[in-house]
Amino acid sequence: MKIGELSRATGVSIRLLRYYEEQGLLVSERSAGGHRQYAADAPATVARIRGLLAAGLSTRVIRDLMPCFAGDGIALQACVLDHLTTQLADLEARIADLSDARTALLGILDASTRSPAQLSA
DNA sequence: GTTCTTACA
């Protein structure tokens, strides 16, 4: 199907569909004058992309995840699990950094309560 | 009329 049809079928703008392709999340064949041609299961792929995006995954992670869906059953599960555990580790590292920043900020605030001059230091 | 690429807001 053509990009306009896929757009109407998924409710995703043509602009965004091209962006997904640019990010390596969606693939398409080219025909005639270079027009994109999508497989019949493209709507399902787009739905999967939107689901993962809604789960807070970055386009980068989703891109790495796409090859997993080529397989099925346990293979798919192992592949996805591997990427998601990595994603979880990254997320926890960020939480740790934010927590440290929070502690530091609270410290500055607490000190300024006793001596406002501390704010300029 | 639809799609394409590039580029700017």
Place this chain on the structure above:
DNA sequence: TGTAAGTA
């Protein structure tokens, strides 16, 4: 992401 321009 939207939109404009100039094509195919």
